[in-house]
Amino acid sequence: MAPDTVSLRYFLVLAQELNFTRAAARIGIAQPALSARMRRLEAELGTALLVRDTRSVVLTPAGAALAESAPPALAALDRAWAAARSAAAGELGTLRLGYSLSAGAETAPALVDRLTRGTSGLEVGAVPMATPEITPAVADGRIDAGITRGEQPGRGVRRFPLRRERVGVQLAQHHPLAGHAEIEIADAAAYPLRLPDRAANPVIHDQLSALFRDTRPHPRFRTPAVSFDLSQRDLRDGVTLAPAGETAVSASPAGITWRPLRDAPSLTFHLVLPREPSPLHRRVRAVAATLAHELRWLPD
Structure with a gap:
């Protein structure tokens, strides 16, 4: 008994x-x-x-x-x-989180901080991954959750909007367009535009390049020899622009700034979870939704 x-x-x-x-x-x-x-x-x-x-x-x-x-x-x-x-309650165990490099500036650290705050039983391991690899990794269980920029293709997962950000361009502070509060898309297209290799994130690459599809003359796109060069050397010439989301502001080195493009559609970060959620997955979703609301990541 x-x-x-x-x-x-x-x-x-x-x-x-x-x-x-x-x-x-x-x-x-x-x-x-x-x-x-x-x-x-x-x-x-x-x-x-x-x-x-x-x-x-x-x-x-x-x-x-x-x-x-x-x-x-x-x-x-x-x-x-x-x-x-x-x-x-999803407050015990280990969470393996993969995130796009672009989510590493603000989004992923904020979510990890909120998940672990006051929860000693949960360990979070967050690592940057190539964006196209995140959804398959969540689907087959190699990681528990992912943060991607853009709605990436793939089966066996559920995607939840986590954050929307304005699209603009990074440019040198002494660039002729840096004095504008907003930049016209056509004005930006008159300068060389740096886009990462399409293989790094085809969805976002295509969305950014499509902004300039109807401009004349056609813009000159460049692919940098070094992907994700945090020093932004190629922008320091005062000529080249780099289309980027607003979170680039927090990661811009000295001498580089960011300006929004007028009337450009927003970019969306997604939280990626398995189709069959566990208590841990449900907690991640709930915490992410609360965080997005508090920080106004998904404005109406």
Whole structure:
């Protein structure tokens, strides 16, 4: 028979007070109910735990042994219950998160910080990945969740909008267009435009290049020899522009700035989760939705 943990906890209070009246008041039950609990506990154990008289309560040797050994056992049980509840709430375990490099400037760090804040039982390992690889990795279980820029193709996953950002261009602070609060798409197209290799993110590459499809003359696109060069050397010539989302502002080195393109559609970051969610996946989605609302990542 499983031990009656409620009666055991009551017994520990009584073992401290050595008085039924005080113990019953401390627990918040009637004294006869406490007495009945103790009799049942003794019957389960098959031995007396207490010696009672009209004035006092004394622990028997069995009662003293139980009073000494029960607290750590109950503490272990409490930890087991807490662990089970944490796991059911998605607050226990390891989360493997893959993210596009462009999400590393603000989006992924903010989500990881929120997921781990006040949750000691959850470990998060977040690594940058090539964007086309993220959705397949979530689908086949190599990672638990992903953040991609653009709605990437692939099966076996669910995608949730996480953040929308304005599209603009990175440029040198001394560039002729840097003095504009907004830049016309046609004006930007008059300068060389740097786009990453299409293989890095075909969806976003095509979306950005499509902005300039109808401009005349056709823009001159460049693919840098070094992808994701954080120093932005090629922009320092004061001529080349780099179409980019607004999060580029936080990652721009000294001497480089960002300006929005007028009337350009926004870019969207997506949270990618398996089609069959676990408690951990449900928590990631809930935390991401709260974060997006608080930081106004998805304006109406």
